[in-house]
Amino acid sequence: MAELLARWHRAMEEIPEAQWQALTAPAGLPFYSWRWLQGLETSGSVAPRQGWQPCHLSLWREHDLIAVAPLYLKGHSYGEFVFDQSFAQLAGQLGLRYYPKLLGMSPVSPVQGYRFHVAAGEDAAALTALMLELIDDFCREHHILSCNFLYVDPAWQGLAEAAGCATWLNQQSLWSNGDFKSFDDYLASFNANQRRNIRRERRSIGAAGLTVTPLAGDDLPASMVRHMHSFYARHCQRWGAWGSQYLTEAFFAFAAEQLRENLVLFSAHRGDPFDPVAMSLCVYSHDTLWGRYWGSTEEIENLHFEVCYYAPIDWAIQQGLRSFDPGAGGSHKRRRGFLAQPRASLHRWSDPRFDSLLRGWLPPANAQLLEEIEAENAELPFSRRDLPLAAPQGAPDEQPEANSLGRGGDLG
Template sequence: MTAIPALTAKWHDRIADIDPQDWNMLCRERDVPFLRWEWLHLLEESGSVVPQCGWRPCHLTMHSQGRMVGAAALYLKSHSDGEFVFDQAWAQLASSMGVRYYPKLVGMSPFSPVTAYRFLMAEDANQSRLSTAMSLEIEQFSLEHGVSGCGFHFVTTAWGQILETLGYKVWLHQGFVWLNPGFASFDDYLSGLKATQRRNVRRERKHLAGQGITTKFFLGEEIPEQYFELMYEFYARHNDRFGQWSCKFLTPEFFQGLRGTFRQNVLIIAAFEPGDEQPVAMSLLITAGDRLYGRYWGTRKEVEFLHFELCYYRPMEWMIEQGLRLFDPGMGGVHKALRGFVSAPNYSLHKFFDPRLHGVMEVYIPEYNRMEMQDIVALNSILPYKSRK
C-alpha cells in the first residue's frame, strides 16, 4: 500500500456523471454485484432512487494525479424507508431532544440488505488513510449542508474496523445465510436435518406435487422477455398486501432494465399449475460468482408452501447443482431458521454530528447489540440440524 498524493474530492448528484469503467475498476467485490455502476445506475435511471422518493444521490469520488482512486455510493435521505436498518427509534429520540434527524447521509446499495458496503478504493492505495480522508470529506460536507449524521449499512467487516477507529459506532443486526459445503443433492442436505424437520420439508414439497405444481429455472438469456414485466406485477402484488409496511420501492422500469447489463446474473424460478402456461408465482434471484441472493417473489393466488419452494428449496437445489457456496435469502423471520438458514450478524456504522445524540448512542448501542446477539443465539438454537457427536 502506498500513500496517495494531493487528493481532490468531487460530489455527484447522479452516478451517470461518473465514468462506469473508473467506478468498476474500484469495485473489486466480484461476487457482490450491488455496488457496481450498472446496478446503481439502473436504480437511478428507473426512477426507483430519486429525490422525489426521498433518495437523493450524493456520491463522492476522490481523485489523485488524474485518476479516480476512491468512490462512495451515498444518498441524502429524508426518511428511513428501504434501508433495512430500522433507526426510527433514533429519529424519535432526536425529535424529543429537539435535534433534527433528517436529512441524513446513508452509504449503501439501496434496498439491498447484503453485506458488501465499503468505500471503493484503488488496490494500491493505503486503505486506512484513504478511508480517513473520505470520512473527513463526508463530515465536512455534512456540517456545511445541515446533515444530521452519516450511516453506512451492511458493511464489510475489515472496512468497518477502519471506520470504527474514526469514531463511528457499530450497530449489530441479525441476518440469514445458508452455506453449501459440497452437498451432492438436496436429499444429501436433508439427511443432515433432524427427522421431524426432514419430514416437514418433504411433506411441504409433496403437497405441492400432489396439486400438480411444477417449477422451472430460467437463467439469463433463457428468461422470456415478458417475464420481466410479469415479475414486477408479482412483486407489486406481494408488497401491496402489507399496506404501510410494504417494501415496494422499485418501479416497472427497474425490472425491464434487468434485461440489459445484468440479465446474465438474473435467475427466475417460475411455478406452474397444471394446464396453465402462465406462471402462478415467480421468484427472482441474483447470482454472481459462487453466491446466490434472494431478491423478490410474488404469486397470483395463495398456494400453501409455494413461497418456501420458490424462495428456499428450489434455490438450494439449483445452488447444489451449480456448485455455488453461499445463499443469502434476504431479510425474514423464524421460518428461515426452521428450514436451515443460520443467523449471522450484519453491521452498520453510525456517527451523529450533534454531540448530544452521538453521546446517547455511545451509551446505549452496546445494549442494543447485546440484545440483538441474544436474538441470533436464540434463532440458531432452533436450527433443525442433527447434533454433532
C-alpha cells in the first residue's frame, strides 16, 4: 500500500467525474453518482451552513483513482433517518463532544448501498481496512468522537465489520416484485379483506375526478421536475419545524437538466397531466424504484396512498423492476404491502468508554429489533401461501421516537 496517496476533498468538483463514475457506476445507485452528489453541493442543499461539510476521502496510485469514500462532517443529526440523539445525550453525560461527527451516506436519502467504492482488481478488504485507519487518524487529529456509515451495502458490510466497525440495525420498508404481471396479480397476494380495502382506496381517486399518470424518459419535461419543488416545499411547510425541507429550488432545477434519466414523476390531475393537483417524485435504476418526495394542493382522501404507493407499484410492475423502497413512513405502509426490513449502519467511536458502552448495548438492541420486525411482518394482510417475502434490504419518521435510541425515515 506504500505507493498509494490519500487525499481529503471539500467538494466533489475536486475529483474528476469520469474517474469517480468508473468506481461508483457498477453499483447502479443514482444517489452515489458524481452528478447527484455534485448537484447537492452546488445547489446549496448540502453545505457547511446547512450542517453538511463535504469531506470525501480518495486513494490514488499516481494519477489513477482506485478508491473513494463519500463522507461528510455533520453538525447535527437531521437528514440521516438513523436517530442517534440518545448517543449524543450519552456523550454529554460523559463530558464528550458529540458534534461534529463524520458521516458516510448519500445526504438526506435513506437508501441502502453505502460502501467504499474500489476499482476492479484491487483488494477491497485491504483497502477498506486502510481507509478506516485513515479515517481513525483524521478523527483523532480533529477530535471527532464518531464515524458512522449508514444504510450500508450488505456485500461491503462484512469487510467493514472485519476491520472493527460495530453494527446497529434499524427498520425500514420494502416492496418486492414476486414476478407479478399486473397490479391485479399483486392484489391477489393479499387476503380478501385487504384486497377490498385497496380497491376501494384506488376507486376513490377516480371518484374525485383524478387520474394518475407516470412521467418518465421522453415524457418527462424538465419544467415538471422544476415544478415538483413547489409541491415538495408545500408538503414540508405543512409540518412546520418538523418539515425537514432539505433540498433547495436550485437542486430541482439541476435535477431537471442533469438527473432526469433516473427520475419518474407521478402526476395526479384532472385532464392535463402537466397541470397536476398532486405529484410524487421517485428515483429509479435498472431494477429498483425509490420513493422520495410528494406534495398536494388539495386534501383528498387516499391521494397520498395512490400517488406514493399504488401508482409507483403499478409502474414498477410494468417496468419489470425488482423492488420499491418507498422512503420514510409508519405502519400504514405495512398494510399496503411493504415488509419491514432490517438495514445496517456501521459505527466507530474514538473514546474507549463510549465505545465500550455502545458495543455492549448493540447486540440486545439488534436482537430486539429483529424480533419486532418478525412480529410486524407476521401481522401483514397477505394470504400466507402468497406472502412476497423479500431478502433483507429501508425508513420511519424524522422525529425521534420517545424512549428509544433511534429509528428513522424521510418524507414518503
